[in-house]
Amino acid sequence: MKIATYNVNGVNGRLAVLLRWLEEERPDIVCLQELKAPDEKFPEAPIRDLGYDALWLGQKSWNGVAILSRVGAIHETRRGLPGEPEDVQSRYLEAAINGVLVACLYLPNGNPRPGPKFDYKMRWFDRLIDHAATLHATGAPVVIAGDFNVMPTERDVYKPERWTEDALFAPEVRAAYARLLAQGWTDSIRTLHPDETIYTFWDYFRNAYARDAGLRLDHLLLSPALAPRLRTAEVDRHVRGWDKTSDHAPTWIELADEAPKRGKKS
Numbered sequence: 001m002k003i004a005t006y007n008v009n010g011v012n013g014r015l016a017v018l019l020r021w022l023e024e025e026r027p028d029i030v031c032l033q034e035l036k037a038p039d040e041k042f043p044e045a046p047i048r049d050l051g052y053d054a055l056w057l058g059q060k061s062w063n064g065v066a067i068l069s070r071v072g073a074i075h076e077t078r079r080g081l082p083g084e085p086e087d088v089q090s091r092y093l094e095a096a097i098n099g100v101l102v103a104c105l106y107l108p109n110g111n112p113r114p115g116p117k118f119d120y121k122m123r124w125f126d127r128l129i130d131h132a133a134t135l136h137a138t139g140a141p142v143v144i145a146g147d148f149n150v151m152p153t154e155r156d157v158y159k160p161e162r163w164t165e166d167a168l169f170a171p172e173v174r175a176a177y178a179r180l181l182a183q184g185w186t187d188s189i190r191t192l193h194p195d196e197t198i199y200t201f202w203d204y205f206r207n208a209y210a211r212d213a214g215l216r217l218d219h220l221l222l223s224p225a226l227a228p229r230l231r232t233a234e235v236d237r238h239v240r241g242w243d244k245t246s247d248h249a250p251t252w253i254e255l256a257d258e259a260p261k262r263g264k265k266s
Helices: 017-027 046-050 116-137 171-182 188-192 237-241
Strands: 002-007 029-033 053-057 067-068 075-079 090-096 100-106 142-145 220-222 230-235 251-255
Touching: 002 017, 002 100, 002 142, 002 188, 002 220, 017 046, 029 100, 029 142, 046 053, 053 090, 067 090, 067 100, 100 116, 116 142, 116 171, 188 220, 188 230
Parallel strands: 002 029, 100 142
Antiparallel strands: 002 251, 029 067, 053 067, 075 090, 090 100, 142 220, 230 251
16 A cells, blocks of 8 residues: 655645646555645545545645545544644544545644744644544554654754754754654654655755755654554655646655564474
C-alpha cells in the first residue's frame, strides 16, 4: 500500500499538477493540505474520474485538508482536533481506509514569533499530541500524515543558522515534535534515511529549488502496529520542478501487506 501526503497549495489553481501526479504515480491513499477552497469548490469529479474516492474539509481562501483513496471506502472518524471547540480552521481530518486509520493534518505555520499565531500553533500542537496519545493507546495501525510545519533537526533545513528565530524551527516547536515521537511514533523518512539530506519544500523565492535550499516539513508518522510494515519512504521532488506547481513535493511511503513474521526459535 502506497500512502502519500501532499500540500497542494491551492487544489483548484494547481489541479492539473495534482491530477498529473495522481495519474503517473497512482498512490493508494493521499492526504492533501492547503486546499484553499470551500467545501462546495472541491474538485471531486476529476479526482473521481481517476478512480479515487474523496473526503474533504474545506475553507475559503485558507487551509483545508482532504483524504483520497483508490483502495476502499473512506470511513470518516473525526473532523477537527478535540480540545478547542471555538477553533474553526480546517486543519485535521481522520478516516479508516482498508484497515488503516489515516490522520491528515495541516499544522499551523506560527509566524510571526512571538505572537498570537505562534501561541495558536503551540496550542494546536499540544492538542495534536493529546489526541495522538489516544490513537496510539488503541493499538490500531495508524498513520499521521501531513504538513507539520516543523523541521525536526538541523539536517532537515538548509542553513539552519538562518532559521533559529522562525516558528518552523523554534526550539519549542522542535521539542513538541520530539514529544510526539516519544509516544512511540516512527518518522518514516528519517527511519529509512537516517543520514541523508532530504527536503519536501522549496520556497518560490531566490531560486530555492534549483539551489536545493529546502526544508523537510512533510512527515508520515507510523504507530507501532504499522511501523514493521514500512518498506519505502521517498519524496517525489521532481514534481516541485513542474510548471505552476506547489512549493511542496509529494512525500510517500510503501507498506507491506503484512508485517514480517518472526522466525521460530529452535
